[in-house]
Amino acid sequence: MSEVQAPAGWYPVDGGHERFWDGAAWTEQVRDAPVPADTGSAPGALKNAAVSAAGRLLVKDQNLPEDTVWSAVGKPVTGIGAGRYRMDANYLYFEKGTLRTESQQVPLAQVIDVDVKQTMTQKARSVFTLTVQIQRGAGVEIVLMEDIPDGRTAQRQINDATFAARNAIQQRQNTMRYEGYNPIARAVAAPAPETGPDPVAQLKELAALKDAGILTEQEFTAKKTEIRLS
Structure with a gap:
């Protein structure tokens, strides 16, 4: 059964803003959320339901490849320029940008370490920043995964995957040396x-x-x- 698309319209995002969904994908249109009138209903419950629906749309909008083993979408305060991140069995992918998208992919074996931190502002929004250290030749490059949910689980999954990738390469190299290859x-x-x-x-x-x-x-x-x- 195919999933029913949400209708086009404005949906709440973090920071008291709304973002426009055109019926198929998020646009870059953002506005201040209107102040709800007191109608005697339960505004808190309605807002939570709307935010939940918007979150499901955002995840669906990723169109992730089937080989994806982990993914996350940043949740910045403005709701604009959210980073998109994913991992498969061989690579870690980064995609950022509002008007211009910057993308890169990194072999898991080149990821040295992943650290997680959370500022007071992020704690209030239940998001984290991951600091990814990448080996680039003789130097180390730092890439940030900003404002992602469930940061500690993401840290553990990425570190485990990079360890497995480096271990697999080491085993292949040992086998080749043993066989004189x-x-x-x-x-x-x-x-x-x-x-x-x-x-x-x-x-x-x-x-x-x-x-x-x-x-x-x-x-x-x-x-x-x-x-x-x-």
Whole structure:
């Protein structure tokens, strides 16, 4: 059974504002929430129901891939420019921006650590900020996941996934060393003269080694150039 779409209209978001839902996706239109008239009803219950409905719409609006194992959408005070974050078995994805969206994906094996913090303002809204430390060559990059719900669970899930990814790479490297296997030499080794090289297969194997964290970006680029020039 398909899910019924909520009708277009203004829905409450955090910070006493409303955001416009066009019937299929959130827009960037935000306004101050009107002050409800005293009609003798239960305004608190009505507001909670509306906020809950808006939250379900926001989650549905993510259109997450099937391989997603964790995801979150930021809940900033203004309701504008919320970050979107997700994780699958290999990568952690970040997407931020209001007028211009900035996206990046990071191999889980490059995530060093994830810390969680909560300011007094965030505590009142039950949201957290995750500080993600990423290994970038010889340096460390910091990426913030801001105003996300259930931050401690997110921290645990991401740290567990990154540990598993690094452990899997280490096991593969140990196996290769034990068997006397040289992944770079195998990827670029020329076959017997009568068969000729297969550059497509070599490039695919190099890409797999880079995604697994065995080859650095510099090593991958250098070997790819050698294959194309051979």
